[in-house]
Amino acid sequence: MSNSETGTHVSYLEHEGKYKGLLGWLLTTDHKKIGLLYLYCIIVFFFVAAILGILMRVELIAPGQTIMGAQTYNGMFTIHGIIMIFVIVIPALPAIFGNFFLPIMIGAKDVAFPKLNLFSFYLFLIGAIFGVLSQFIGGGAPDTGWTFYVPYSSQSSTNVIYALIAAFILGFSSILTGLNFIVTMHRMRAPGMGWFRMPLFPWSLYATAWIQVLATPIVGITLLMVIAERVLKIGFFDPALGGDPVLFQHLFWIYSHPAVYIMILPGMGIVTEIFPTFSQKPIFGYTAILFSSLAIAFVGYFVWGHHMYTAGISTGSRWFFSFLTFLVAVPSAIKVFNWVSTLYGGSIEMRPPLLYAISFIFLFMIGGFTGLTLGSVATDIQVHDTAFVVAHFHYIIFGGMGFAFFAGMHYWFPKIFGRMYNDKLAYIGWGFLFTGFNVLYFPQFIIGLQGMPRRYFDYLPQFQTGQVISTIGGFILFTGLIIMVGNLVYHAKRGAIAPANPWKGVTLEWQIPSPPSHENFDEIPEINHAPYFFGNTSENK
Amino acid sequence: MSTHSIHSEQIESETGKLGMWIFLLTELFLFGGLFLVYAVFRAQYSEAFHAGAEELNAFIGTLNTVFLLVSSMTVAMAITAIQKDKKNLAIFLILVTLILAGLFMMNKYFEWSHKFEFKLYPGSEVLKNLPRGELLFFGLYFMMTGLHAIHVLIGMTLLAINIFKIKNGEVSSKHYLHLENTGLYWHLVDLIWIFLFPLLYLIT
Numbered sequence: 001m002s003n004s005e006t007g008t009h010v011s012y013l014e015h016e017g018k019y020k021g022l023l024g025w026l027l028t029t030d031h032k033k034i035g036l037l038y039l040y041c042i043i044v045f046f047f048v049a050a051i052l053g054i055l056m057r058v059e060l061i062a063p064g065q066t067i068m069g070a071q072t073y074n075g076m077f078t079i080h081g082i083i084m085i086f087v088i089v090i091p092a093l094p095a096i097f098g099n100f101f102l103p104i105m106i107g108a109k110d111v112a113f114p115k116l117n118l119f120s121f122y123l124f125l126i127g128a129i130f131g132v133l134s135q136f137i138g139g140g141a142p143d144t145g146w147t148f149y150v151p152y153s154s155q156s157s158t159n160v161i162y163a164l165i166a167a168f169i170l171g172f173s174s175i176l177t178g179l180n181f182i183v184t185m186h187r188m189r190a191p192g193m194g195w196f197r198m199p200l201f202p203w204s205l206y207a208t209a210w211i212q213v214l215a216t217p218i219v220g221i222t223l224l225m226v227i228a229e230r231v232l233k234i235g236f237f238d239p240a241l242g243g244d245p246v247l248f249q250h251l252f253w254i255y256s257h258p259a260v261y262i263m264i265l266p267g268m269g270i271v272t273e274i275f276p277t278f279s280q281k282p283i284f285g286y287t288a289i290l291f292s293s294l295a296i297a298f299v300g301y302f303v304w305g306h307h308m309y310t311a312g313i314s315t316g317s318r319w320f321f322s323f324l325t326f327l328v329a330v331p332s333a334i335k336v337f338n339w340v341s342t343l344y345g346g347s348i349e350m351r352p353p354l355l356y357a358i359s360f361i362f363l364f365m366i367g368g369f370t371g372l373t374l375g376s377v378a379t380d381i382q383v384h385d386t387a388f389v390v391a392h393f394h395y396i397i398f399g400g401m402g403f404a405f406f407a408g409m410h411y412w413f414p415k416i417f418g419r420m421y422n423d424k425l426a427y428i429g430w431g432f433l434f435t436g437f438n439v440l441y442f443p444q445f446i447i448g449l450q451g452m453p454r455r456y457f458d459y460l461p462q463f464q465t466g467q468v469i470s471t472i473g474g475f476i477l478f479t480g481l482i483i484m485v486g487n488l489v490y491h492a493k494r495g496a497i498a499p500a501n502p503w504k505g506v507t508l509e510w511q512i513p514s515p516p517s518h519e520n521f522d523e524i525p526e527i528n529h530a531p532y533f534f535g536n537t538s539e540n541k
Numbered sequence: 542m543s544t545h546s547i548h549s550e551q552i553e554s555e556t557g558k559l560g561m562w563i564f565l566l567t568e569l570f571l572f573g574g575l576f577l578v579y580a581v582f583r584a585q586y587s588e589a590f591h592a593g594a595e596e597l598n599a600f601i602g603t604l605n606t607v608f609l610l611v612s613s614m615t616v617a618m619a620i621t622a623i624q625k626d627k628k629n630l631a632i633f634l635i636l637v638t639l640i641l642a643g644l645f646m647m648n649k650y651f652e653w654s655h656k657f658e659f660k661l662y663p664g665s666e667v668l669k670n671l672p673r674g675e676l677l678f679f680g681l682y683f684m685m686t687g688l689h690a691i692h693v694l695i696g697m698t699l700l701a702i703n704i705f706k707i708k709n710g711e712v713s714s715k716h717y718l719h720l721e722n723t724g725l726y727w728h729l730v731d732l733i734w735i736f737l738f739p740l741l742y743l744i745t
Contacts, residue, residue: 112556112560113556113560116560175567179560179563179564179567180560182563183556183559183560183563186559187552187555187556187559188556213563213566213567214566214567214570216567217567217568217570217571217573217574218570218571218573218574220571220574221571221572221573221574221575222574224688225574225575225578225684228663228684232663232664232683233663233664234663234664234680234683234684235663235676235677235680236578236677236680236681236684241676241680242673242676242677242680243677243680244581244582247578247581251574251577251578
């Protein structure tokens with residue numbers, strides 16, 4: 001409240017609270033600074049996991065042992081998965097962009113529980129560190145895969161416990177973030193902002209937050225049971241102790257499938273913000289997009305069995321889960337049609353955020369269609385546990401959520417740092433990323449169909465062509481990552497000063513200075529029209 | 542911020558309570574996972590679960606249920622007391638709650654050590670030689686009551702903190718959200734026990 005309307009603008013980056021300097025960052029309860037803390041940590045962990053990924057690609061360039069032994073490889077794909085899933089993909093979008101923009105977009109000064117927000121950041125950090133530590137200390141890196149399937153995970157002599165604890169703590173952090181967002185949206189919307197005047201990124205976070213709150217405790221208790229099984233020898237899942245391993249798979253996927261929607265829904269929310277801005281047109285089908293988010297969140301609870309077609313579940317339940325899986329495709333497709341219709345007839349300006357958003361649609365659709373291949377029982381049994389699955393979920397998670405993350409980064413960068421990045425470098429980075437991504441993962445579909453199993457460090461000579469192309473793609477992709485991150489990091493401090501609204505966006509975050517002030521708004525705004533209102537001229541096409 | 546109007550005080554407390562309710566929902570789901578496992582195994586090994594339940598002492602279980610139910614009442618009375626600005630009464634009622642919780646834990650301790658005397662603990666030879674269903678029953682018994690006991694301890698800590706907060710004025714007739722949320726948490730601990738007790742001790 002230090003700056004009045006006429007006073008000089010002090011951005012949140014320069015704002016000094018009770019503590020100064022580094023401590024001012026580490027003990028901040030400002031949602032924007034917490035968002036940035038997440039961003040920096042996630043970039044670091046992302047590079048750790050990406051380097052593990054590229055090392056695996058190098059190992060797979062030729063059959064037999066190339067640069068590492070089988071056990072090291074097992075550890076690498078496990079830690080790569082655990083870090084990527086639990087430390088990056090699940091928390092990234094809600095924790096970074098959600099924290100930063102959710103309060104601003106609904107016209108609030110902060111989230112409902114700022115201290116809890118900081119607490120969940122530290123839980124996240126502790127969990128992430130446990131995850132990385134499990135690779136390096138004691139009995140060797142865990143080798144169960146990120147899915148921790150019992151009985152192997154209750155018997156393996158490696159650091160499985162550290163990884164389980166990491167996932168448990170990260171889950172707790174995710175629950176608290178979700179809880180915070182739900183309460184924020186229920187209680188802190190600006191006057192006049194009814195539920196149906198809320199922009200769609202907050203809506204997607206709302207759907208996500210409910211999944212975080214309702215599904216994560218199930219994986220929490222499941223991981224605790226595996227820990228109890230290992231430490232106290234209490235039998236739940238391990239047949240040697242009387243338990244049932246298929247029950248573990250059920251409980252694990254009851255969370256972990258909805259978790260896929262925790263990953264993708266905020267990504268969909270981000271591109272939903274980008275399309276109207278860059279076509280200068282209201283979003284097509286606001287209500288349809290909103291309800292399809294909720295529908296995905298709801299139906300997503302009941303499809304976990306499609307991970308278990310080959311686990312020995314009954315024909316009836318396989319039929320049931322297959323049907324429901326196909327049902328999820330409907331709301332996803334509704335969104336795609338709406339995005340394309342938003343572009344139709346708009347005055348399109350092809351800037352880097354839109355380029356990433358369009359790539360998102362393209363890659364997400366390849367991932368989605370191959371998801372149908374996996375969702376139908378007959379074809380799934382053919383390609384289960386092959387490289388086809390690897391390609392499919394990388395298209396969804398990296399091509400979908402990852403590209404949406406990049407899109408959001410390029411879209412909100414001027415607002416976050418108050419600077420512009422270099423457009424040309426952004427295009428070059430995108431070119432490398434997009435090409436590298438497809439060269440890396442598309443061959444995996446083909447060799448997967450031909451029978452290349454996933455998680456194998458060795459393979460038959462006939463798969464080598466595909467593997468070599470993939471590895472080349474991996475390096476192109478990595479180059480693209482370095483160009484993109486380099487461009488953003490360099491220009492965060494040195495770029496041209498960004499105006500308050502470089503893209504002519506209409507949601508609330510563009511109506512305040514870049515970077516925003518400590519309290520976001522000098523005066524809480526009054527909302528008197530629907531979101532994505534571009535004025536009468538663009539309404540009448 | 543003593544200038545806060547009563548109105549914004551109320552908003553803050555409503556927000557805090559909404560957060561607590563959602564948190565309690567996640568706690569229910571946490572135990573829900575265990576209840577699910579219980580349901581699956583009970584359906585598969587209903588006779589063994591019957592035999593397992595016979596081994597448990599329903600008298601101690603009933604006594605513990607009474608302790609928790611009464612403690613839920615006293616904590617609710619403590620909230621009413623603080624609303625009426627009767628600090629000493631509130632502290633007294635919280636102390637009674639703590640004593641009842643302590644009695645519950647003491648009973649639990651005797652119950653568990655009694656099991657241990659008969660070499661009935663996870664990983665023991667005796668347990669391993671029991672039929673598979675009974676093995677699973679006792680596994681669930683220790684896990685469920687153990688996790689519940691951890692929740693009792695957390696609840697006791699929260700209650701103890703409230704005593705200090707009342708003493709130094711942080712919890713008062715105007716600001717009692719902290720005590721109210723602790724009360725909600727305590728009711729949850731109670732509620733989960735209400736489900737655990739019949740499932741483990743009574744249904745035979």
